[in-house]
Amino acid sequence: MSPAPDVRMTLPARAEGVAVVRQALAGMADALDVDAAVLADMKMAVSEACTNVVVHAYEDADGMLEVDMSADELGLTIRVRDHGSGIQPQVRSRDVPALGLGLPLIAALSDAFELQGGTDQGTEVKMTFSYARESDPAEANPVTGTVGNDGRWDSDASRGTPAG
Amino acid sequence: MDANPIVLDDAPGDVVVVVVEGEHDIYTAPTLRERLGEAIGRGGGIVVDLTGATFVDSSVLGALLDARRRALDSSKGFVVCVGQTVEPGVQRILDITGLVPILPVVTGRDTAIDAARATPNGAGE
Numbered sequence A: 001m002s003p004a005p006d007v008r009m010t011l012p013a014r015a016e017g018v019a020v021v022r023q024a025l026a027g028m029a030d031a032l033d034v035d036a037a038v039l040a041d042m043k044m045a046v047s048e049a050c051t052n053v054v055v056h057a058y059e060d061a062d063g064m065l066e067v068d069m070s071a072d073e074l075g076l077t078i079r080v081r082d083h084g085s086g087i088q089p090q091v092r093s094r095d096v097p098a099l100g101l102g103l104p105l106i107a108a109l110s111d112a113f114e115l116q117g118g119t120d121q122g123t124e125v126k127m128t129f130s131y132a133r134e135s136d137p138a139e140a141n142p143v144t145g146t147v148g149n150d151g152r153w154d155s156d157a158s159r160g161t162p163a164g
Numbered sequence B: 001m002d003a004n005p006i007v008l009d010d011a012p013g014d015v016v017v018v019v020v021e022g023e024h025d026i027y028t029a030p031t032l033r034e035r036l037g038e039a040i041g042r043g044g045g046i047v048v049d050l051t052g053a054t055f056v057d058s059s060v061l062g063a064l065l066d067a068r069r070r071a072l073d074s075s076k077g078f079v080v081c082v083g084q085t086v087e088p089g090v091q092r093i094l095d096i097t098g099l100v101p102i103l104p105v106v107t108g109r110d111t112a113i114d115a116a117r118a119t120p121n122g123a124g125e
Helices: A017-032 A036-057 A102-109 B029-041 B058-073 B088-097 B109-118
Strands: A007-012 A064-071 A075-082 A112-117 A123-130 B006-009 B015-020 B022-024 B045-049 B053-056 B078-082 B105-107
Touching: A007 A017, A017 A036, A017 A064, A017 A075, A036 A064, A036 A075, A036 A102, A036 A123, A036 B053, A036 B058, A036 B088, A102 A112, A102 B088, B006 B029, B015 B029, B015 B109, B029 B045, B029 B058, B045 B058, B045 B109, B053 B088, B058 B078, B058 B088, B078 B088, B078 B109, B105 B109
Parallel strands: B015 B045, B022 B053, B045 B078, B078 B105
Antiparallel strands: A007 A064, A064 A075, A075 A123, A112 A123, B006 B015
């Protein structure tokens, strides 16, 4: 059983809520005296995880975004959860075109990353950030590829031949 | 007063500067797309100035890449600029996505304006 979270937020899965989560994270990181570079990675990864919920989880229906932040002596663990349609990263919103970079960014910016869920089971993204990093996680899990001709991220494309 | 403004500056004449300040994500990306569309519609080159930006996510990058494509399709210059000091919330995503040479991203608004004027491919040439 997981320990009780230090911060638990439940809010409507709407675009305006993503900045609210970042503000809460910044406040918690300030209390923990987190390094500015690590905090920047935390904010980016959490924003991308929350954006995935807003764009993909509930399609046109209303739903909730849940965020748990739990600190221990080594780092901060953040869980971003929805109860929506599950992992469908290729779904594109009509109103908010998605680049498709969210999960690669989360993997590159967090020291550990897990994705759980399935069709109609909701999705949980668990990210762990160490206060004292021994190396840059983006070196171990680099974002590969570049933007493709369709405007989405192509993880297999070479960066030496940007699409113009 | 908007804490995260996106405004157009057409003072350079033949180049429109889209000035982006504060934090920007999926909530403000539609507004950014609108402003970029206005800038492209005015003719001339486009510069996106992120000097005052403190955070941008992949929604913003998507808007910038779409605008870049539209600008290049119309044979307009498109260049992004940052200041001498760049916030981690901006620098990091540009670095790890490798988009600095693609958008392209240069240091300083004047440099960006010159590049957007000089060629449809801006400083990427």
